Amino acid sequence: xxxxxxxxxxxxxxxxxxxxxxxxxxxxxxxxxxxxxxxxxxxxxxxxxxxxxxxxxxxxxxxxxxxxxxxxxxxxxxxxxxxxxxxxxxxxxxxxxxxxxxxxxxxxxxxxxxxxxxxxxxxxxxxx
Numbered sequence: 053x054x055x056x057x058x059x060x061x062x063x064x065x066x067x068x069x070x071x072x073x074x075x076x077x078x079x080x081x082x083x084x085x086x087x088x089x090x091x092x093x094x095x096x097x098x099x100x101x102x103x104x105x106x107x108x109x110x111x112x113x114x115x116x117x118x119x120x121x122x123x124x125x126x127x128x129x130x131x132x133x134x135x136x137x138x139x140x141x142x143x144x145x146x147x148x149x150x151x152x153x154x155x156x157x158x159x160x161x162x163x164x165x166x167x168x169x170x171x172x173x174x175x176x177x178x179x180x
Contacts, residue, residue, distance in 0.1 A: 119163045124154070
């Protein structure tokens with residue numbers, strides 16, 4: 053009887069330890085996602101924000117942060133088309149809509165490529 057009680061106590065202790073470890077893992081995963089989400093959102097704020105996000109992501113690289121850094125680098129390069137009269141202005145409006153959609157998906161915590169060359173940006177800038 054005593055052996056059964058000791059075995060039961062050991063089992064309950066192991067279960068409680070596993071629950072604690074799962075909680076700790078959940079908190080760490082949440083913190084990591086939060087840091088990556090901050091990098092992704094900061095990358096959307098002008099060229100200076102992109103540079104800050106690049107530096108932040110180089111310290112603690114995350115796939116989520118890198119995804120949006122590559123996305124925004126493509127948008128920054130495409131923004132130079134806006135200097136072409138008329139056609140560039142229309143393109144700038146489309147680029148602005150793509151930027152808003154990218155910002156919303158980054159804030160939502162999902163990695164969704166932009167409809168405007170998003171997959172190509174990921175392939176072209178995969179070294180970042």
